[in-house]
Amino acid sequence: xxxxxVEVDGLEKHYGDVTALDGIAFSAAPGEVFGLLGHNGAxxxxxxxxxxxxxxxSAGRARVLGHDIPGGLEHVRHRINLVxxxxxxxxRATAKENLDLFCTLYGLPAxxxxxxxxxxxxxxxxxxxxxxxxxxMRQRLMLARAVINExxxxxxxxxxxxxxxxxxxxxxxxxxxxxxxxxTIFLTTHDMTEADVLCDRVAFLAEGRIAALDTPRxxxxxxxxxxxxxxxxxxxxxxxxxxxxxxxAERLHELVTSRRVRALHSREATLADVFIALAGRSLDDEAxx
Amino acid sequence: MSLRRIxxxxxxxxxxxxxxxxxxxxxxLPIALAIFYNSTTPEDNERPQTAVVVVDPDGxxxxxxxxTAAERSVEIDMLxxxxxxEARRIVDADDAAFAVIAPGADGDVxxxxxxxxxxxxxxxxxxxxxxxxxxxxxxxxxxxxxxxxVQPLPVAASDRRPADLLEQRTILVVVCxxxxxxxxxxxxxxxxxxxxxxxxTFGALRLAATGPEILAAKALSGLxxxxxxxVLTMFITGALPAEPVxxxxxxxxxxxxxxxxxxxxxxxxxxxxxxxxxxxxxxxPIVGLATAVLIxxxxxxxxxxxxxxxxxxxxxxxxxxxxxxxFDAGPTAWLVLGAWTVIGFAxxxxxxxxxxx
Numbered sequence: 001x002x003x004x005x006v007e008v009d010g011l012e013k014h015y016g017d018v019t020a021l022d023g024i025a026f027s028a029a030p031g032e033v034f035g036l037l038g039h040n041g042a043x044x045x046x047x048x049x050x051x052x053x054x055x056x057x058s059a060g061r062a063r064v065l066g067h068d069i070p071g072g073l074e075h076v077r078h079r080i081n082l083v084x085x086x087x088x089x090x091x092r093a094t095a096k097e098n099l100d101l102f103c104t105l106y107g108l109p110a111x112x113x114x115x116x117x118x119x120x121x122x123x124x125x126x127x128x129x130x131x132x133x134x135x136x137m138r139q140r141l142m143l144a145r146a147v148i149n150e151x152x153x154x155x156x157x158x159x160x161x162x163x164x165x166x167x168x169x170x171x172x173x174x175x176x177x178x179x180x181x182x183x184t185i186f187l188t189t190h191d192m193t194e195a196d197v198l199c200d201r202v203a204f205l206a207e208g209r210i211a212a213l214d215t216p217r218x219x220x221x222x223x224x225x226x227x228x229x230x231x232x233x234x235x236x237x238x239x240x241x242x243x244x245x246x247x248x249a250e251r252l253h254e255l256v257t258s259r260r261v262r263a264l265h266s267r268e269a270t271l272a273d274v275f276i277a278l279a280g281r282s283l284d285d286e287a288x289x
Numbered sequence: 290m291s292l293r294r295i296x297x298x299x300x301x302x303x304x305x306x307x308x309x310x311x312x313x314x315x316x317x318l319p320i321a322l323a324i325f326y327n328s329t330t331p332e333d334n335e336r337p338q339t340a341v342v343v344v345d346p347d348g349x350x351x352x353x354x355x356x357t358a359a360e361r362s363v364e365i366d367m368l369x370x371x372x373x374x375e376a377r378r379i380v381d382a383d384d385a386a387f388a389v390i391a392p393g394a395d396g397d398v399x400x401x402x403x404x405x406x407x408x409x410x411x412x413x414x415x416x417x418x419x420x421x422x423x424x425x426x427x428x429x430x431x432x433x434x435x436x437x438x439v440q441p442l443p444v445a446a447s448d449r450r451p452a453d454l455l456e457q458r459t460i461l462v463v464v465c466x467x468x469x470x471x472x473x474x475x476x477x478x479x480x481x482x483x484x485x486x487x488x489x490t491f492g493a494l495r496l497a498a499t500g501p502e503i504l505a506a507k508a509l510s511g512l513x514x515x516x517x518x519x520v521l522t523m524f525i526t527g528a529l530p531a532e533p534v535x536x537x538x539x540x541x542x543x544x545x546x547x548x549x550x551x552x553x554x555x556x557x558x559x560x561x562x563x564x565x566x567x568x569x570x571x572x573x574p575i576v577g578l579a580t581a582v583l584i585x586x587x588x589x590x591x592x593x594x595x596x597x598x599x600x601x602x603x604x605x606x607x608x609x610x611x612x613x614x615x616f617d618a619g620p621t622a623w624l625v626l627g628a629w630t631v632i633g634f635a636x637x638x639x640x641x642x643x644x645x646x
Contacts, residue, residue, distance in 0.1 A: 092308040
């Protein structure tokens with residue numbers, strides 16, 4: 001019988017009077033890319049902290065690769081890894097020294113560090129001190145450290161935040177590659193497009209609870225609102241028509257039959273629309289706060 | 290607990306310390322102070338020195354006689370001159386503190402001698418001047434006018450203050466060692482721990498190692514700094530302890546009793562710069578209280594010192610450095626250090642568990 005790679009049931013976490021997680025439940029299958037989305041403070045990072053054994057749950061159960069966490073952490077320590085939201089590297093050490101330390105901690109040969117550096121394209125900077133690295137290079141080194149033990153579950157906490165487009169694209173490609181190799185990816189992100197592209201399933205976390213959990217496509221269909229079309233007319237003006245509204249449907253029919261339509265674009269719901277529908281505000285609002 | 294993981298983190302910590310200017314300064318400062326004090330403080334058995342020029346045309350041996358008379362109190366650099374004029378020139382040139390002119394002895398005529406003494410003569414020179422009449426008399430082969438015997442009086446051990454049994458130079462070196470141990474336990478170890486917390490690397494390490502393994506590695510690194518620093522200080526200053534094993538055991542015992550608190554400080558602060566900036570406010574009273582054992586022997590303050598690890602640790606260090614064992618601290622001091630070690634690490638375990646929760 002195959003265990004879910006990650007399994008959470010009735011998980012609660014309280015910091016004094018503040019409830020960070022309020023009985024969440026989900027599971028992620030081996031090889032699945034599972035996204036956990038939500039505002040700042042929704043409980044995403046707390047969930048990852050608990051699943052990686054760096055925080056104790058107040059109630060409920062968290063299991064990784066069939067072992068309870070934190071009790072069974074020692075059994076899965078060498079089979080999980082994490083890319084944290086901010087770089088957590090030894091700045092005065094070189095890239096190679098950073099990886100060598102973790103090779104020793106995991107009981108792996110130092111050659112694994114070299115291979116990981118090659119995998120993320122940092123071989124040329126192996127002997128450079130990390131304090132001279134750009135944000136993108138640091139994040140790539142974090143990723144190299146995260147894959148050094150070939151984890152069965154990889155936790156990514158906002159991995160593309162602050163990355164340039166190329167580094168972000170490279171990282172997504174690596175995530176897909178790992179997933180194809182059977183690694184479960186547990187991802188938290190603010191970037192809805194990234195979640196849409198990468199994740200097999202996503203869960204929306206709001207105020208410590210799972211507000212919705214499904215594939216991105218199913219969520220968009222279910223919660224993304226009615227389908228609409230952008231219509232560009234021959235006089236250069238444009239209008240948006242809702243396909244579920246009879247008047248708009250009739251108007252569209254009229255425009256098409258009278259050959260006044262120059263362009264027609266379907267407007268599909270995005271995960272951002274789903275997020276707004278669930279949370280009542282967008283992530284842009286949060287950034288502006 | 291995995292020794293492989295502990296030693297991996299320990300190696301990393303040592304490398305990081307070597308690259309961190311703040312930590313190197315904190316580690317080297319007490320050693321530099323010990324070297325400075327050791328080279329500038331005179332040895333307690335060093336006699337004051339002075340130079341005397343003697344005119345002794347008949348070769349009575351006034352110079353030897355004066356040197357013999359003063360040998361227990363003053364080291365005399367003896368110069369000779371042909372006549373009074375040359376002697377005067379030597380004194381005027383400050384090459385001698387004063388001059389003794391002994392023209393010679395003749396039969397029963399009283400011994401004649403003249404002393405050329407500048408008005409600004411040092412107390413040392415003046416004390417030697419007081420010895421000149423007897424020295425000249427003895428050199429002339431005459432009996433001394435008076436015969437004074439010195440009778441040494443034994444002092445009961447209970448009347449001897451510990452500081453009286455220790456050389457000033459030794460006291461300063463041991464205080465510097467104590468300062469080094471406090472710096473290591475309450476500045477270096479917390480700074481390295483806080484740096485890991487603040488930069489998030491502690492969390493990264495927690496993925497690959499347990500919390501106790503990380504803290505054990507940091508405690509071990511502190512012990513290594515303490516051991517290396519103590520050995521280096523004693524070696525460079527040449528202050529060889531009377532009982533080396535007891536001395537280094539006391540140093541490590543004191544370090545261990547404080548390191549638990551240092552780790553806790555690092556966990557709670559999470560800011561290495563803050564510890565570096567304000568740590569002195571913690572260390573200075575500790576060094577003060579440790580040094581107070583040399584002064585305070587009774588009263589409430591003495592009881593307070595009896596229950597503090599740094600004062601008991603300092604007593605053990607002094608006992609081991611001197612053959613006289615000035616404090617005779619023994620098992621009580623070790624008991625106090627042991628109790629503080631248990632308290633320190635118990636509180637640390639609680640703080641770490643709360644932090645984890």
